Amino acid sequence: MLNPHYLDASLLVFVEITLNRGAPDVFEQFNSAVQKLEEIQECHLVSGDFDYLLKTRVPDMSAYRKLLGETLLRLPGVNDTRTYVVMEEVKQSNRLVIKTR
Template identity: 50%
Template sequence: MKEIDRIDRKILRAMQDNGRLTNLELADKISLSPTATAERLKRLTRDGFIEGYAARLSPEKLNRGMLVFVEVKLDRTTPDIFDAFSKAVRQSDDVMECHMVAGGFDYLVKARVAGMEAYRSFLSEVILSLPGVRETHTYPVMEEVKNTGKLAV
């Protein structure tokens, strides 16, 4: 992996805080010339440190106010079942994240839906219809204490 220096880290922190900064604003924020800032930003993107830019949307305003985590156990843990499950879960717009985990279950799914009725439909039509699903445990979120995509840089 390529090394990054103190200035690169300042750029990454600033861009995590506000990905809409102009090059001039970023240069001012990190005390570097606009040309040098632009070159560093290009390099950080080219080298994969910056993967992209996106707007954070309001789940409540978009009728996706209910956040749930679902533990999924598969009936068999074979490569073909893992592949089929992964392919199928990618097709659901309700699923925000899905992680294969080690421990007492196979996958942890994070989803946003409108409410409990929508969750019941999501559970029966999406999760339980996925290949190989044997058992699920659902954890509806009562309060989001911290929700960030920022990495420590």
């Protein structure tokens, strides 16, 4: 597993995105735009009080402020964001449990 600290990506951030649903194709526009962003590791359309949950890793808070202000807030249809900075990664895994029948 790669160590993000050695790759200048030590700050792990999750971002809630709420879209302005006024445009009929806002979800398609957002999906297309976020696919092009190398900074975004994961993007999930979710149920609940917001529309998307994004995961990103950046060098520091200054880099995140720049990403938020210059990129995320300018994505198509973005109405609101909420940021969650990870203080400690308790568990991280890419493994899938395969159950036998």
